[in-house]
Every structure is written in structure tokens, then in C-alpha cells.
């Protein structure tokens with residue numbers, strides 16, 4: 001693909017998702033778009049660009065962002081955040097809090113929101129607490145895999161044995177073992193498509209904790225700042241924002257207080 005075509009794709013990605021692609025991403029973008037081109041029978045990147053610009057329903061932009069977004073994730077990724085979650089939930093319940101709202105802002109294929117759900121249910125220990133998780137992502141293909149909640153045994157490597165037995169149904173499918181998430185987890189999660197680069201967001205209830213991990217690395221400072229300010233607005237006083245361990249907010253002007261690297265609190 002020529003550089004001008006790459007620049008136009010890059011502009012479309014930025015305007016529609018806030019993902020900022022630098023020159024080093026050209027080969028990756030080219031390969032990912034080629035995957036989509038094969039799926040719809042288009043031969044050159046230039047033809048695909050024309051198709052993307054002219055397709056009137058707007059559906060193609062959704063498919064385009066599906067192939068561009070990086071969905072790498074895993075169960076209990078960066079485990080200290082789940083210890084932090086469990087400790088807070090136990091404290092809140094001990095103090096009589098009976099409503100907990102968590103937003104998982106870049107839920108990808110579901111491993112992160114399901115890890116949150118397992119931690120919540122375990123920490124609540126059967127007590128009657130109204131717990132809900134909103135799990136959002138820009139990628140519709142990632143979200144449909146998340147809603148399905150079916151994982152290979154290798155995907156479940158980070159899941160403690162006890163949780164595997166309690167929260168998954170083990171089945172044999174085409175000679176392979178697959179694990180399906182139990183309804184008790186699915187029932188406390190709502191999956192929705194949401195573009196983090198376009199605040200304000202339509203959430204009504206105040207949020208206790210926002211997991212916004214390993215997605216801000218794809219954004220530039222202006223998108224990051226708008227997002228962090230919006231998260232600040234949506235949190236309850238003393239609520240927390242958790243970012244990826246490699247994502248500091250040092251370049252973002254925010255009223256959130258840094259408690260420790262990757263854990264922020266609304267004052």
C-alpha cells in the first residue's frame with residue numbers, strides 16, 4: 001500500500017476511534033486490512049479505501065475497526081488489581097454497602113469482565129449485594145466472543161482451579177475441551193459497544209471502580225485527557241480508576257489522585 005493510502009486509513013482510524021497509529025504500524029495495518037479485504041473479496045488496499053469511504057450504511061467502518069483494534073487480553077491479567085478489587089469489595093460490604101457498580105471500559109473478548117465478576121462473587125460470599133458490571137469495547141467481533149463466553153483450556157491458564165470448577169462448564173466439542181462461563185457470571189454483566197474517544201458517555205449510575213486498562217496506550221494525550229476527565233465525572237467520590245501497569249497518567253492533567261502506580265482515586 002502506498003504511504004498516502006496508509007495516511008488516509010490512519011486518519012479514518014483516528015477520527016473514528018482515537019487510536020493514533022505511527023509510521024511503524026504501516027505493515028501491521030496493511031496485514032490487518034488485507035484480512036478484511038479477503039473476507040469481502042476486494043483485491044487492493046486502494047479499492048478497499050474507496051469502498052470504506054463510499055459504503056453508505058456505515059457498517060464497514062465497524063468491520064474496519066474490528067480488524068484494526070488489538071484485542072490481546074487474558075484472565076486475571078495484572079493480578080494485583082484483582083486483589084485490590086477483592087479487598088475493597090470486602091471492606092465495602094462489611095460497612096453495609098449493598099450496591100456495587102464496576103465499568104470495564106475495554107473489555108475485549110471478555111476475560112477481564114469475567115475475572116472481575118468472579119472476584120466480586122467470591123468477595124461477596126453469598127451476601128445479598130446488588131453487583132453489576134458494565135463491559136464495553138469498540139470491537140463488535142470482540143464483544144460477540146465476550147458475550148458467548150467460550151474459552152479454550154489454554155485461555156483458562158490464569159484462572160484458579162477453584163474458580164474453574166465454580167464458574168465454568170467444561171465440555172467436549174469437536175474433540176477439544178472448551179469452557180463456557182456459567183450464567184451466574186453472565187447475569188451480572190451487561191456488554192455494550194462504546195467508543196472511548198467520544199465522551200460524554202450515557203451511563204447514569206455512579207461508578208465505584210473503572211477498569212480502563214491497556215487501551216490508553218493507543219491514544220494520544222488529547223483523547224486520553226478527555227477520557228480520564230469523563231471517568232472522573234462518572235466515578236463516585238473516593239471511587240477508583242485502574243489503568244494498565246504500563247500506562248501512567250503523568251502526561252494527563254487530572255484531579256484523580258495517584259495512590260500507587262496504575263491505581264487512581266477521585267478525591
Ligand SMILES: C[S@@+](CC[C@H](N)C(=O)[O-])C[C@H]1O[C@@H](n2cnc3c(N)ncnc32)[C@H](O)[C@@H]1O
Nearest residue numbers: 017069073106108138139195196197213214215
Ligand atoms: C489490548 S486490549 C486490552 C483488553 C483488556 N482491557 C486488558 O487489559 O486485558 C485493548 C482493547 O481496547 C479496545 N479499544 C481500542 N480503542 C477503543 C475505543 N476507542 N473505544 C473502546 N474500546 C477501544 C480494543 O478493541 C481492545 O479490545
